[in-house]
Amino acid sequence: MYGLTITGLRRRFDISGRSIDALDGIDLTIASGELLAVVGHSGCGKTTLLHHVAGLQRPDAGTIAFEGPDGPAASARFGMVFQEPRLMPWKTVRGNLELALKHIASGAEAESRIADALETVGLAAFADAWPHQLSGGMAQRVSLARALCREPDILLLDEPFGALDALTRSRIHGEFAAIRLRRPLTTILVTHDIAEAVRLADRVAIMQAGRLTAVFDIDLPHPRPLAAPGLAEEVATITAAVLGDTISQA
Amino acid sequence: MRCKNDLRPAILPLSVLAVWVIASSAGLTNAYLLPSPGRIAEAAGELLVDGELLRHIVASLWRVLFGFALTALLALPLAFLTGIFAPLGGYLSWVLEALRVTPPLALVPLLILWLGIGEASKLTIVVLASFFPVYMNALAGIREADGKLIELARTLDLTRRETALHVLLPSALPGIVNGLRLGFGYSWRALVGAELVAASAGLGYLIIDASEMARTDRVFVGIFAIAALGALTDWLFRRAAARLMPWRADAGRVSGLEG
Known part of the structure; x- marks a missing residue:
């Protein structure tokens, strides 16, 4: 398992003559074995971030450093x-x-x-x-x-359950959480489903307009069924933060 | 909806045959212009017994198969090259477009001048007639490969060669098979045309020779032989397609022409 450190990651796209900062200076550290969920509105840059970690796109500036069991590593094996x-x-x-x-x-x-x-x-x-x-x-x-x-050294999940119906999605959440309990894997989960993020993640990061605006620790014990104590409150807090109703806790 | 043993396609030809038999028996047709089905069957029997029909079929089939193999050897690699290296397609586009819109039979006089009336001119016509359906369909298949699967191949660390083999080629396979099937039909048409002009054997020659001898019954034998061979080879293509693409439920009718 690997950890990774993202430093000053920037990526600008020119779309119809307009410059858009898809990644506007992302700094983030993900520990070995941790599951970090990235949530945010459509177009906030979360999938772009994942693609840069996977090496599918190259940044304009910034670095992504991997830390393996034997120290720094030039690259990592991904499962996406x-x-x-x-x-x-x-x-x-x-x-x-x-x-x-x-x-x-x-x-x-x-x-x-x-x-x-x-x-x-x-x-x-x-x-x-x-x-x-x-x-x-x-x-x-x-x-x-x-x-x-x-x-994989790092598992990258790009809204993997988003196209499933609600019942199937809920069942797969439970199965995936059980898999991670047996095989802890460094994971980045990109999703627009905040309940999904809270059920599965160790931390939840919020992205807005290419920036990380907040990161929440989720300290609830696993497994986390939808009715788990404290889950609804975490979902409400993060939803409010995504909507901009609360002050960043980052 | 169609079931496996659907007989609907047989209704029209059987009806036509029945009307034809009745009209011939009643003396309503001119036996020279439209011989009776029985007379045509007799002529087919004569040609079969003396080995003439088989000789002409073998001559045509050999030309089609050999010419078509040449087409596949030329068109498929070129489609892959121009599909993967787009600039190459740009360099070739004018020449290919000019050749594509020129009917191969229009080149017959030139080909006879350059290559004589031997096999080379007829094989060239087969290649010219079948090249573009094969090339264009294969190229479309490669260009329409799902970009998401190519992206996936990158996340699986596949090399360019492995991506071509495991993503592009299977992706293009329905187009390739469809192009081969269409191209094969075009080969037949062009070949028979070429044999009408310059040949001493082949189904086209059989037809023109019979026509000059006023043997309309034999003309019909030649036409039916071409139709039967065409239908048979098309059926073989559909069978091969179903075997090559077991993941496609509709692999047996890749062009959308039901069979």
Whole structure:
């Protein structure tokens, strides 16, 4: 597991002649094994932040430093889950996971990792299914398994449960929290669902117009069902902060 | 909605055949202009027995298959190159566009002058006729590859080669198969046209030779042989498509033409 430190991260986009600061000097440290949720309005820059951490985009300025078990590291291995499952339609569930292990494991080790990951997300019986045979929730669990089988140093979740119906989403929240209890993983979760952030995260950061405006520690014990004591209050506090009704606690 | 053993497509041709049989039997048709189905079947039998029909089919089929293999070897790699390296497509666009809109049969006189009346001119016509459907469909398939899957490939640390193999190629496969299927149909049309002009064997030659001998029944045999071979090869394409793309429920009718 890795920790990471983001320092002075800036990224400006020119859209129709207008300059927009998608990232306007982000400073953030995420400890090894921690789950940080980033919440904010659409267009606040949270997905851009995640893409920069994943190396999918390059910043105009600033650095992202990784800290591995043996000290500073030049890069890290990521497992990424997007809003939509992004499964290759021409590969079975197993084939999709094999592709994710292309440069990581092969043969018996790959098979064992695939079996473990599918077991973890409760889809061991669906290894030979085609993506079009899966429901939306199942496909998203496969994409989570694809990220987990890589045994990533850092897990990046880009609104991974946003496209699911409310019941499926709530169930997957519980499953994901249980997975993290068994396998703590450094995780950045980008979401617009504040209840989701509070249920899953150790800390919740609020982004507005490319800046981090507040970071909240969530000290509730796991598991955190929706009716858990204190959860509703945390959700209300953070919602108010996102809406700008409270003074930043950062 | 269609079920597996749908017989609806057979209704129209069987009805036409029935009307044709009745009209011929009643003496309502001119036997020279429209021989009876029975007379055409007899002519087919004669051509089959003396081996002529098979000789012409083999000659045409060989030209189509060989020419079509050349097309695939040229068009598919070029589609990948221009799909991945867009500037290359820019350099080639005028030449390809000019060739695309020129009917291959318009080139027959020139090709005969340059290449003679041997196989080379007919193979060239097959290649010219089938190149563009194959090239354009494959190119569209590559260009329409899902950008989100390419982004995913980056997060999985796949190399460019692996991305081409595991993302672009399967993504383009429906387009490739569709293009091959269309191109094959175009090959047949152009080949028969070429054989009408300059050949000593082949179904096109059979038709023109029979016409000159006033054997309309044999003309019909040639036409039906072409139609049957075309339908058979199309059916084989659909079967191959279903095998190549098991993830697509509609792989057997990739072009949207039901089969």
